[in-house]
Amino acid sequence: MSVNAPVLVFMGVASTGKSTVAAMLAGRLGWAFEEGDDLHPEANVAKMAAGHALDDDDRWPWLDLIAEWIDERIEAGEPGIVTCSALKRSYRDVLRRDAVTFVHFAGERELILDRMLRREGHFMPTTLLDSQFATLEPLQHDERAIEIDIALTPAEQAAQIASRLRLHPDY
Incomplete structure (x- = not known):
């Protein structure tokens, strides 16, 4: 077991580009990548698709899988x-x-809403964006994390993450 192998959790509200940048950066680095949405139980996906926000009871089993x-x-x-x-x-x-660093994808609500409106094939309706912002708790000083501005292009975001965290294929 290597304690040096980092694991990044790309976090933030829906439609901030987490998956796009994660796939891009993982591909460049040759790292494993998991789309957290794929780990949601079908009941969670159906609930969100119907326009209902998940509650803590819905989220705990999903978080355990992650x-x-x-x-x-x-x-x-x-x-x-x-x-x-x-x-x-x-x-x-x-x-x-100890090996986990959170990467918070942050941006203006209007930009995120615009992305949600243009997004195809995802279960998350735009009506849940405000509930996600209401649920979002800011990162605290004792959490190992960086924040990324989603106004940057995905390539710029990936480059900034790699630079700020000093990432390379051999970690």
């Missing part, structure tokens, strides 16, 4: 990136490990 994925990477000594909204401190606490 935590398992993180633990598998750490135990194997393999770096990785997983996407997860991780809106509350308590959710991030479930995912927190």
